[in-house]
Amino acid sequence: MADPVRKTFIVDCPVCKAKVAANEHGCVRRSGGMDNEGELHYGISVSLGVCPKCRSILVGESQQIGIESFDSEFDEWADAIRVYPEPPKIFASERIPKLVSDSISEAVKSLQANANVAACVMFGRALEAICRDLLEPAQSANAVPPPAAPKRPIMLGEGISMLKDKGLIDQRLFDWSQQLHAFRNIAAHPTDRTISREDADDLRSFVYAIIEYIYDLTDRYNEFKERLAKKKTK
Ligand SMILES: [Zn+2]
The missing domain is CATH 1.20.120.330 (Nucleotidyltransferases  domain 2)
Known part of the structure; x- marks a missing residue:
């Protein structure tokens, strides 16, 4: 059976000292929206993956910057910031x-x-x-x-x-x-x-x-x- 096409996310690899397309092995995404008071809250997404070059384990956190049908046509997410290894x-x-x-x-x-x-x-x-x-x-x-x-x-x-x-x-x-x-x-x-x-x-x-x-x-x-x-x- 062929491998399903693996998703990737762009994140900085501290070993390669470059942005890499990490192969994603898991992702938890909490989308934002409007609360009862009418205030917009942006979501957060955390991806776990592996550097395709050096095989380092990488975890990236991405903030939502646009919410579909509120302030954007689609859900938009900022570039992932590495939180593991060497968190901010x-x-x-x-x-x-x-x-x-x-x-x-x-x-x-x-x-x-x-x-x-x-x-x-x-x-x-x-x-x-x-x-x-x-x-x-x-x-x-x-x-x-x-x-x-x-x-x-x-x-x-x-x-x-x-x-x-x-x-x-x-x-x-x-x-x-x-x-x-x-x-x-x-x-x-x-x-x-x-x-x-x-x-x-x-x-x-x-x-x-x-x-x-x-x-x-x-x-x-x-x-x-x-x-x-x-x-x-x-
Ligand atoms: Zn690497």
Whole structure:
């Protein structure tokens, strides 16, 4: 008996460092729709498959972006983002501005599409948003912007120096930030220089470390100190 034609889904393979058409071995799909309050909820689809080249097991998660007969003619699904192996990083701190997390998730999508230049632009955007969040608290991404912004927003280069001057990052994170800034500049301007996936992957690690240090670890340390102080007063 002939094998039934196997379905495939497009996902990034971390071993091949390329988008591959993984052979699908299973898929769970929950379509979205309208709830009782009339609000649209988009669905999610998770596919399990195998890389046709290196035989790695791959799991991709895809968000619904269009719902048939509501906001689209057909159900539409975004490209799958790999969630296994090496799932996207999840940060714990609730202080991380949406602009930062959105930029990171765009960057990860770009990396998985081998769009390294676009990924670097997004990593730079994330770092710039961190600078503005910490250095312009009234105009942070989470706050409602004032009707007329009176001041020029902080740019990446000066923001990084200010983070260092205020002791919010140490020398090493400052050096990494400088590298990110340099790559962001290469990426943002129309030159013929390319950026390798390896470099873009390293820059991702640096951005993650900076976010972890500034938000997650700082929150954790503050909680730790509070706990110790409470114990003392008992
Ligand atoms: Zn592969």
